Amino acid sequence: MTTLALVAPLGVPLVAAGVSMWLRHHRTAQRTITVLVLLDGLVAGVRLVLATDGATVATAVGNWPDGLAIVFAADRFTALMVTVAAGMALLAVTFAIARGEDDHDLFHPAVAVLVGGVSAAFLTADLFNLFVAFEVMLMASYLLLTLRGGREQVRAGAVYVTVNLLASTVFLFGVGLTYAAVGTVNLGELAALPSRAPTATIGVGLVMLAAGVKASLVPLHGWLPRAYVHAGPAVTALFSGLLTKAGVVVLYRLASVVMDGAPAARPWWLFIAMATMVIGVLGAVGRGDVRGILSFHMVSQVGYLILPLGIWTVAGTTAGIVYLVQYIFVKGALFIAGGTAETLAGTGRLAELGGMLRTRPAVAMAFLFPALALAGLPPSSGFVGKFLLVLAAFDAGALVAGDVAVVVSLFTLLSMVKIWNGVFWGEPSERVAREPAATRFAIAVPAGGAGDEEPAPGPRPAPLHRGRVLAMCGPALLVGVATIALGIGASWLIGLAEPAALSLHEPATYIEAVLQP
Amino acid sequence: MIPALIVGTLAAGGTYLILQRGLVRVALGFVLLGHAATTLLLTAGGLTTREIPFVGADGPTPEMADPLPQAFALTAIVISFAITAFLLTLAFRGRDVLGHDDVEAELEPDEESP
Numbered sequence: 001m002t003t004l005a006l007v008a009p010l011g012v013p014l015v016a017a018g019v020s021m022w023l024r025h026h027r028t029a030q031r032t033i034t035v036l037v038l039l040d041g042l043v044a045g046v047r048l049v050l051a052t053d054g055a056t057v058a059t060a061v062g063n064w065p066d067g068l069a070i071v072f073a074a075d076r077f078t079a080l081m082v083t084v085a086a087g088m089a090l091l092a093v094t095f096a097i098a099r100g101e102d103d104h105d106l107f108h109p110a111v112a113v114l115v116g117g118v119s120a121a122f123l124t125a126d127l128f129n130l131f132v133a134f135e136v137m138l139m140a141s142y143l144l145l146t147l148r149g150g151r152e153q154v155r156a157g158a159v160y161v162t163v164n165l166l167a168s169t170v171f172l173f174g175v176g177l178t179y180a181a182v183g184t185v186n187l188g189e190l191a192a193l194p195s196r197a198p199t200a201t202i203g204v205g206l207v208m209l210a211a212g213v214k215a216s217l218v219p220l221h222g223w224l225p226r227a228y229v230h231a232g233p234a235v236t237a238l239f240s241g242l243l244t245k246a247g248v249v250v251l252y253r254l255a256s257v258v259m260d261g262a263p264a265a266r267p268w269w270l271f272i273a274m275a276t277m278v279i280g281v282l283g284a285v286g287r288g289d290v291r292g293i294l295s296f297h298m299v300s301q302v303g304y305l306i307l308p309l310g311i312w313t314v315a316g317t318t319a320g321i322v323y324l325v326q327y328i329f330v331k332g333a334l335f336i337a338g339g340t341a342e343t344l345a346g347t348g349r350l351a352e353l354g355g356m357l358r359t360r361p362a363v364a365m366a367f368l369f370p371a372l373a374l375a376g377l378p379p380s381s382g383f384v385g386k387f388l389l390v391l392a393a394f395d396a397g398a399l400v401a402g403d404v405a406v407v408v409s410l411f412t413l414l415s416m417v418k419i420w421n422g423v424f425w426g427e428p429s430e431r432v433a434r435e436p437a438a439t440r441f442a443i444a445v446p447a448g449g450a451g452d453e454e455p456a457p458g459p460r461p462a463p464l465h466r467g468r469v470l471a472m473c474g475p476a477l478l479v480g481v482a483t484i485a486l487g488i489g490a491s492w493l494i495g496l497a498e499p500a501a502l503s504l505h506e507p508a509t510y511i512e513a514v515l516q517p
Numbered sequence: 518m519i520p521a522l523i524v525g526t527l528a529a530g531g532t533y534l535i536l537q538r539g540l541v542r543v544a545l546g547f548v549l550l551g552h553a554a555t556t557l558l559l560t561a562g563g564l565t566t567r568e569i570p571f572v573g574a575d576g577p578t579p580e581m582a583d584p585l586p587q588a589f590a591l592t593a594i595v596i597s598f599a600i601t602a603f604l605l606t607l608a609f610r611g612r613d614v615l616g617h618d619d620v621e622a623e624l625e626p627d628e629e630s631p
Contacts, residue, residue, distance in 0.1 A: 068585075128589050135596045142603055146610075154611045158540055161607065165547055165600055166535065172554040172593055179586060180561035 003059040005051070006072040006123060008044045009082050010133075013037050013116035017109040024105040031097055034108045038090040041115060045083025052076040054499050056513035058125065071186060073125040073514045077321065077500035081122045081249050084325050088241030088332045089115050091475035095336045096234030098471035099343055104147050111238065114140035118242045122249055125514040127175050127185035127207060130250065134171065134214065138164050141243060144235045145227060156230035163223040167213035174206030187253070188514030191507065192260045204258050208251060215247030216299050217306065218276040225283060225295040229348075233339025236291060240298055241332040245324065248305045252320075256504040257511060261312050270310030274404045277303030281411040289348040290338040290423065293415050294331070297374065300408060301327060307389060307401060316392035317501035322493055323385030326486060330373045330382060333479035337367035340473040341423050344464065345431040350422030354429040362466075364424040366473035369480030371420065373487075375413035381486035381493070388494075435464060520560040527553035540608035540618040544601055551597035555590045562586030 016037040023029045051057055052075055060069030074082070093111060096102045117137030124130050142164075146157035179185055181200035182193070194201050216224040224244070228236050255262050262269075280300025287293045305327070308320030340363050341356055342348040357364040373382035386409060393402035486493055503510055527549050534546025562583035570584035608618040 128592075132592060132596070135600075139599065139603070142600075146607065149610055149614070151614045154607060154614055157607055158543075158611070161600070161604060162535065162543055162547075165604075166550075169547070169550045169554055173557060175589070176554065176557040176561045176586075179558070179589070 002057050003061065005044065005047060006057060006059045006074060007061065009041050009048075009086070009119035009123065010116045012040055012044075013112040013119070014136075017112035017116065020112055021106075021109045024109070027103070030108040031102065034093055034111055035090070037112055038086050038093060038115065041086030041119065042083060042090065045079060045086050048074050048079035049076065049083055049496070052079045052499070052503075054502070054509075056503065056510045058513040058517035060517040069517070070129060071125040071188070071514055071517050072123045073510065073517070074123055075500065075503040075510050075513075076496075077249075077252070077503055078122050080321065080325060080496065080500055081245070082119050084328050085115065085118050085122070085242055085245075088328050089238060091329070091332055091336065091479065092234050092238040092241065094475050095237060095339065095472055096232075098468060098474070099234060099339070101232045101234045106143060107147065110140045110143045110147070113137075114144065114238070114242065118246050121246045125187045127178060127187065127190070127204075130207075131168070131171050131175055134246070135168060137243065137246065138168065141239060144238070145231045147235075148232065152230045156227045159223050160227035163213065167210040170206055170213075171210035174203045174208075174210065176203070177206065178203030186514065187257050188511045190258045191511045193258050194260060194262075201259070204254060208254055208259075211247045211250040211254070213247070215244050215251060215302055215306070217272055217302060218279045218299065221276065221280065221299045221302075224299055225287075225292065228295045228298070229289070229291045233291070233335060233342055236295075237332045237335035237339065240294075240335055241328045244298060244302060245305075245328055248302065248324065251306060251309065252317075252504060255309050255312075257507045261505070262309070263312075266310050266312055268310075269306060270398055270401045273303045273307040273310055274401055275303070276300065276306070277404060277408040281408050281415070284415045285411060285418075288350050290342060290350065290353075290419055291335065291348050293419055294334055294338060297412065297415065298331060300412065301331065301374075303408070304386070304389060304405060307393065307405065310401060311392055311396045311398055312505075313392060313396050314498075314501050314505050316389070316396060317504055318494060318497050319385060319388030319392045321497040321500050322490075323382075323389055325493065325497065326373065326381040326385055326483060329479045330370045330483060333370035333476035334367065334374060337363060337370065337473055337476040338419070338423075340366065340469065340476070343472065344435045344469070345429075346435075347431060350419065352429060352431050353423045354426045354432060355424070356428070356432050357424040359428050359432055359435075360469060362470055362477065363473045366476035366480060367420070367424065369483055370476060371416040373480075373483040375416050376409045377413070379484060379487040381483045381490065384487055384490040384493075520556060520564065524553045524557050524560070527556065538619045540604065540611055544604040544608060547597070547604065548601055551593070551601075555593055555597075558586050558590045558593060 016033050020030050020033050056073055056075040058071060058073035060071050062069060102108060114137055117133050117140060120133035121130060121137060124133055142161050145160055146153045175185055178200050181203060182197050193204060213220045228239060277300050280296050284293045284296035287296060305320060305324055308316040345353055373380035376382045376386035390402045390405050531546045531549030531553060534549060535543050566580050566582050568578060568580040568582060570582045611618045
């Protein structure tokens with residue numbers, strides 16, 4: 001039973017990817033499979049969440065003896081992340097289907113592989129399997145990024161692939177050095193490594209460096225805004241929810257289990273968190289296209305997510321997990337709403353957009369509430385997350401970091417207002433009024449954040465049906481409602497996150513479960 | 518000592534190549550780096566025990582090689598093979614759509630909006 005529950009979140013998507021590949025000429029069948037798989041992932045995740053209240057479930061696949069078996073383990077933190085990943089993927093895939101972006105034989109198999117790889121990265125309790133899970137996930141993401149094979153995709157793909165491949169190689173070096181030093185890569189056996197085998201921390205340090213590249217920490221962030229804007233809008237939404245967050249989750253896990261909270265590294269984590277927040281948000285202020293701004297914000301928000309590593313109190317980690325869970329949906333929703341606007345107008349350049357509040361009020365609403373949550377305004381869930389985080393930072397004496405987090409929130413609000421003014425406010429611009437790309441967007445997906453479709457000459461095409469627009473931005477509307485609900489009923493989310501934070505701070509149960517699955 | 522030199526030389530060559538502009542050279546650089554990592558993994562298992570890592574009827578022997586790094590290396594080789602293939606495909610596609618594999622070159626003015 002436990003084995004099935006733990007292996008299903010990665011096994012089902014991988015098998016489904018194969019079936020989906022086989023049915024590649026039947027789009028409806030592929031769509032059904034992907035949606036069913038993600039619903040299954042959601043159910044499996046919720047069941048894990050229910051099973052991990054203060055406990056850790058673990059399994060050794062195939063009943064091999066200790067040290068040889070592949071161990072998968074889930075505590076509350078893992079279970080929450082598996083659930084959130086499946087949920088976000090479901091929203092992004094709904095958007096992709098409504099938008100017609102999945103009109104490629106390999107789209108659905110790649111999404112399934114991506115979800116399987118991400119779940120495996122969350123669940124594995126072994127450094128080498130973590131490497132394999134990352135590779136599975138990245139391979140699918142390389143494919144999704146370059147699916148359309150245009151000039152911009154090749155250029156963005158080259159940057160993305162080389163940077164991530166270099167990080168993976170560093171990761172592999174780290175795994176090798178760790179094994180050479182202590183003869184194991186099982187997370188349970190690596191517990192509290194700095195006090196037992198100081199040299200082995202070099203290997204784990206390299207692994208954390210590689211995870212830092214995937215999480216896009218400053219100064220390792222340059223690839224993200226360059227690559228993500230050139231993927232399709234739905235793919236960007238999917239990546240934003242799953243990829244960088246997997247890096248963050250691995251950093252949390254390694255800091256907790258292996259590095260014992262890393263007391264010596266805490267000032268450095270605070271410094272990196274602050275640099276990431278500030279540089280990300282300044283980059284966003286300088287961009288003039290919807291997804292460019294949102295991509296830089298992804299960098300900035302990672303700063304908030306790793307702030308708990310510098311604080312390292314239970315309150316701080318709880319705040320970090322609350323923030324992480326709601327932020328994944330919020331950022332995905334923003335990409336979905338922005339992507340819908342981009343799809344309709346055929347461009348993401350703010351200068352050519354405007355007035356969409358009048359022509360498509362649903363899209364404006366879909367953007368508004370997640371934007372408020374990202375900036376951290378009450379009564380959204382983003383406010384709760386940021387408030388708890390800043391409070392924990394002040395309580396732990398990290399005064400500067402807390403102040404920086406507040407100031408960066410103001411700049412976040414500034415760039416959300418910039419998108420709002422550029423896309424939704426004012427008189428409808430030429431492109432917004434004509435919606436040139438709307439009639440043929442299923443085939444010609446606007447390229448990148450700096451979209452490039454000229455308004456089609458000739459008579460004005462029939463406007464896109466409201467139902468379809470609603471289907472595209474529906475996931476974002478749903479998230480908007482949820483952020484407000486979670487902002488008001490935040491104690492429920494905090495109650496879910498607290499056992500997760502406790503499990504990270506006192507990893508004894510996790511370690512024991514991993515050692516004796 | 519010798520494995521360290523091998524890993525170092527491979528890593529140095531790989532690093533030089535991935536700092537080049539052309540995507541094919543970058544791909545070759547990653548091949549070298551991948552070999553460096555694989556060699557490191559194998560070295561991590563110890564080089565003094567070289568018997569085949571099969572547990573016979575008499576149980577494990579002292580000369581038996583550590584099977585785990587071999588499994589690691591095998592997996593890493595498969596993965597780096599797949600990614601090398603992907604990078605080369607990307608370079609090939611780059612030649613089609615850009616006319617060269619120097620993906621960092623500025624786009625020609627008429628290429629700005631594909």
